[in-house]
Amino acid sequence: VKLREIGEFGFIDRIAAGAVPADPSRVLQGIGDDASVVRPSAGLLLVTTDLMVERVHFLRDSITMYQLGRKSVAISLSDIAAMGGVPHDLYVSIAVPEDLQVEELDELYRGMKEIAREAGVDLLGGDTTGSRQDLVINTTVTGSAAPDEVIYRHGARPGDRILVTGTLGDSAGGLRIVLESLRLPDEIAAPLLKAHCDPELYLREARLLAVSGRVHSGIDLSDGLASDLGHICRASNVGAVLESGRVPVSAELKRLCEIAGGDPLELALSGGEDYRLLVTVDPDAADALADEIRRATGRTPHAIGRIVEGEDIFLETPDGRLDPLRLRGYDHFKR
Amino acid sequence: VKLREIGEFGFIDRIAAGAVPADPSRVLQGIGDDASVVRPSAGLLLVTTDLMVERVHFLRDSITMYQLGRKSVAISLSDIAAMGGVPHDLYVSIAVPEDLQVEELDELYRGMKEIAREAGVDLLGGDTTGSRQDLVINTTVTGSAAPDEVIYRHGARPGDRILVTGTLGDSAGGLRIVLESLRLPDEIAAPLLKAHCDPELYLREARLLAVSGRVHSGIDLSDGLASDLGHICRASNVGAVLESGRVPVSAELKRLCEIAGGDPLELALSGGEDYRLLVTVDPDAADALADEIRRATGRTPHAIGRIVEGEDIFLETPDGRLDPLRLRGYDHFKR
Numbered sequence: 001v002k003l004r005e006i007g008e009f010g011f012i013d014r015i016a017a018g019a020v021p022a023d024p025s026r027v028l029q030g031i032g033d034d035a036s037v038v039r040p041s042a043g044l045l046l047v048t049t050d051l052m053v054e055r056v057h058f059l060r061d062s063i064t065m066y067q068l069g070r071k072s073v074a075i076s077l078s079d080i081a082a083m084g085g086v087p088h089d090l091y092v093s094i095a096v097p098e099d100l101q102v103e104e105l106d107e108l109y110r111g112m113k114e115i116a117r118e119a120g121v122d123l124l125g126g127d128t129t130g131s132r133q134d135l136v137i138n139t140t141v142t143g144s145a146a147p148d149e150v151i152y153r154h155g156a157r158p159g160d161r162i163l164v165t166g167t168l169g170d171s172a173g174g175l176r177i178v179l180e181s182l183r184l185p186d187e188i189a190a191p192l193l194k195a196h197c198d199p200e201l202y203l204r205e206a207r208l209l210a211v212s213g214r215v216h217s218g219i220d221l222s223d224g225l226a227s228d229l230g231h232i233c234r235a236s237n238v239g240a241v242l243e244s245g246r247v248p249v250s251a252e253l254k255r256l257c258e259i260a261g262g263d264p265l266e267l268a269l270s271g272g273e274d275y276r277l278l279v280t281v282d283p284d285a286a287d288a289l290a291d292e293i294r295r296a297t298g299r300t301p302h303a304i305g306r307i308v309e310g311e312d313i314f315l316e317t318p319d320g321r322l323d324p325l326r327l328r329g330y331d332h333f334k335r
Numbered sequence: 336v337k338l339r340e341i342g343e344f345g346f347i348d349r350i351a352a353g354a355v356p357a358d359p360s361r362v363l364q365g366i367g368d369d370a371s372v373v374r375p376s377a378g379l380l381l382v383t384t385d386l387m388v389e390r391v392h393f394l395r396d397s398i399t400m401y402q403l404g405r406k407s408v409a410i411s412l413s414d415i416a417a418m419g420g421v422p423h424d425l426y427v428s429i430a431v432p433e434d435l436q437v438e439e440l441d442e443l444y445r446g447m448k449e450i451a452r453e454a455g456v457d458l459l460g461g462d463t464t465g466s467r468q469d470l471v472i473n474t475t476v477t478g479s480a481a482p483d484e485v486i487y488r489h490g491a492r493p494g495d496r497i498l499v500t501g502t503l504g505d506s507a508g509g510l511r512i513v514l515e516s517l518r519l520p521d522e523i524a525a526p527l528l529k530a531h532c533d534p535e536l537y538l539r540e541a542r543l544l545a546v547s548g549r550v551h552s553g554i555d556l557s558d559g560l561a562s563d564l565g566h567i568c569r570a571s572n573v574g575a576v577l578e579s580g581r582v583p584v585s586a587e588l589k590r591l592c593e594i595a596g597g598d599p600l601e602l603a604l605s606g607g608e609d610y611r612l613l614v615t616v617d618p619d620a621a622d623a624l625a626d627e628i629r630r631a632t633g634r635t636p637h638a639i640g641r642i643v644e645g646e647d648i649f650l651e652t653p654d655g656r657l658d659p660l661r662l663r664g665y666d667h668f669k670r
């Protein structure tokens with residue numbers, strides 16, 4: 001079915017159909033007015049927004065619409081997690097090219113609504129418009145956290161242990177499979193493609209970290225470990241040492257590099273879109289906190305290094321040599 | 336200067352430079368972290384988001400970057416006004432094609448920041464990315480209003496007077512000048528182009544209406560009077576009568592139609608992007624409220640009709656005949 005057959009308002013009706021707020025006493029107005037109207041949650045208000053553009057962030061033939069829906073919302077949910085917050089509401093703006101079918105849009109919104117429901121988030125509004133060429137999706141997510149729970153980029157202290165919530169570089173491996181049309185056994189390709197197209201979220205980990213009171217800074221890994229750790233270091237006026245032997249790399253990423261070439265560690269350091277959380281933690285609390293998270297979620301954070309004085313980031317090899325980290329993450333304007 | 340010379344983070348630094356929150360005790364984190372962190376304002380939280388795409392909403396050679404910056408923010412501010420709210424914070428996502436110069440982006444953000452400052456709004460975050468072809472701008476604006484102040488679409492009652500805050504069709508007139516390359520005397524063209532490229536806002540009017548307690552419903556006129564009044568009627572289960580002789584049309588729009596053809600009333604009824612406020616008001620309060628707004632702002636709302644029982648919208652001619660209103664507003668997917 002073509003979008004022009006149902007029209008903009010028919011499309012909005014389809015979006016609104018599956019988007020009934022979980023708690024009507026909190027949401028006074030969702031989709032269907034000039035703005036949403038919500039009773040603010042206790043604590044501070046968090047707001048993040050992310051833009052995905054076809055041919056820049058995704059190719060339409062290498063991700064399903066359902067996955068694209070999930071991913072477009074996941075990247076904003078991950079930002080709220082990185083602040084230690086609880087996500088609440090989702091707003092989606094979309095610019096739709098003429099060749100996209102209504103059924104494809106239904107799949108896209110099914111993905112968005114499913115991940116929103118999993119995160120306890122309501123879809124409360126957005127904007128719908130045409131596009132001459134590229135599919136464009138902007139997501140805005142609001143959240144909340146108590147003042148003493150918020151995790152900023154600027155709080156890292158020398159001595160902090162650096163934790164990440166999962167393996168690194170898998171998304172970059174998945175991207176290589178897509179861009180280089182790699183043919184790999186499914187047990188290798190599937191998890192890497194999943195990491196790239198439908199990343200895991202760490203909302204429960206985020207809250208355990210936030211309420212612990214022992215986390216000094218944090219960020220989500222979207223640009224790549226080296227780049228994002230650089231943001232923490234610049235914001236906090238500190239340096240860092242990453243222990244190369246501790247950077248967690250999946251068996252699948254190692255196998256990909258064995259088969260197709262490349263260095264798993266380099267992908268882990270510079271590959272973007274991992275959407276793991278990186279936090280710096282009071283060294284006395286790091287082990288207990290990692291244990292607590294493992295027991296509560298079944299997923300173990302990895303200690304990969306430490307914050308130091310200065311402003312440089314070093315990679316420490318297993319034999320104790322410190323090399324300046326020169327790898328850079330993704331910059332949308334430098335190629 | 337090319338964007339690739341300063342890079343994504345150089346660009347973000349330029350945006351952040353002029354964006355210092357007015358009240359640091361309210362804004363704990365603006366640009367520079369994964370999400371903004373704000374102390375919520377009293378009352379209910381309002382959120383709106385709007386997407387503008389090149390070649391759909393604007394042509395790059397028929398609007399200045401400064402105007403485009405103002406307009407992209409204005410359309411979201413207008414949504415908060417339509418709800419009766421006070422706007423607070425702005426978030427801007429932008430996808431930039433390679434051929435755009437840094438100086439053009441500076442102009443774009445100068446426009447955004449200026450209108451934000453005029454509205455008392457802080458720029459607290461966003462997203463920056465590349466685009467393969469079209470310039471894309473998404474704005475999200477938060478606001479607040481007391482529970483008994485919020486103006487919804489769904490509250491219109493039979494008997495209500497319909498008020499609009501300014502003349503209608505001017506933006507459509509400006510669009511005609513652009514699309515038909517009309518050559519008109521500057522005193523005619525300039526105000527119509529201004530209405531199209533840099534629309535007036537009605538934030539003070541919105542607040543006077545909101546606190547009056549006599550406004551039953553409201554919307555901002557973005558799709559066109561006929562279409563937007565239709566939204567009010569459907570949401571409220573009512574009909575409406577527009578008095579054709581009272582629909583306010585500017586002298587400039589009349590002159591444009593005399594010179595280039597067309598019917599000013601038709602442009603006023605179906606032309607989009609006016610961004611005037613339309614409200615339905617207790618009939619006993621309408622005159623006093625219009626007077627109060629004129630005294631406070633120097634701008635006079637126009638009474639253009641009334642809400643009636645039923646579900647249809649009629650146009651009442653000066654001789655009292657009722658014609659069903661068949662004109663439709665803009666639909667992004669039907670052409």
